[in-house]
Amino acid sequence: GCFMSFRGSSNLANWIRNLQIDTTEPTSAAFDECPGCKIHHGFLAIWLNARDDVHAALQEVGCNPAANGDTDVYITGHSLGAALSHLAMFTLSSYGYSVKRTFSFEAPRVGDFTFRDAFDSHFGGVTPVWRMTHDRDPVVHLPPELLGYEHVAEEVFYSYEWNGALQHKLCSDSTGEDRSCSWKYYLYVVKQHCNVPFVDSGNICNNAALEDLLVV
Numbered sequence: 001g002c003f004m005s006f007r008g009s010s011n012l013a014n015w016i017r018n019l020q021i022d023t024t025e026p027t028s029a030a031f032d033e034c035p036g037c038k039i040h041h042g043f044l045a046i047w048l049n050a051r052d053d054v055h056a057a058l059q060e061v062g063c064n065p066a067a068n069g070d071t072d073v074y075i076t077g078h079s080l081g082a083a084l085s086h087l088a089m090f091t092l093s094s095y096g097y098s099v100k101r102t103f104s105f106e107a108p109r110v111g112d113f114t115f116r117d118a119f120d121s122h123f124g125g126v127t128p129v130w131r132m133t134h135d136r137d138p139v140v141h142l143p144p145e146l147l148g149y150e151h152v153a154e155e156v157f158y159s160y161e162w163n164g165a166l167q168h169k170l171c172s173d174s175t176g177e178d179r180s181c182s183w184k185y186y187l188y189v190v191k192q193h194c195n196v197p198f199v200d201s202g203n204i205c206n207n208a209a210l211e212d213l214l215v216v
Helices: 012-018 041-060 080-094 113-123
Strands: 002-006 072-078 102-105 129-134 155-159 167-170
Touching: 002 041, 002 080, 012 041, 012 080, 041 080, 072 080, 080 102, 080 113
Parallel strands: 002 072, 072 102, 102 129, 129 155
Antiparallel strands: 155 167
């Protein structure tokens, strides 16, 4: 199988796209199974710009359903990269790839309830999708629900609040965000977006890619 990792925001162009929080209805055939869904304009623009390069990179390493190559693909990402990983899943599955277990870390909300329902219907129960969150990271609360955004399932919430030891909880978010997981916090700690318990270094933002296809 092939493994893909999408980095978080690292340049001005990325941040400009992050702020384009108006939603747009995708016209790509990759989202035919998501009729009427609305997606974050900036995230969708970044993904559509990188899509062909990502597909070419997969083909280059032997993952090419059209040429009877390996079709298994494993996807992960942090922050902006986590949002893109959710969009990549739709597109790559439409190309004939078999999307396998996916871990996204500290993902912002990507689309509206229609996108959420289509995503969960397409991948839920077939492809394990773990949306990892922890403590008071602010990014997982953006864009806000009041703008019509909803998270995809399935959240795994990590926290030190139980007896001071790091523990995790599989959240009940099959019909909406679990109010007992990351959603419950109103006071946020910005540094917790990078300082996470998921990597040995303790800071996921310091893990740089050897090659960067994600320009804007």
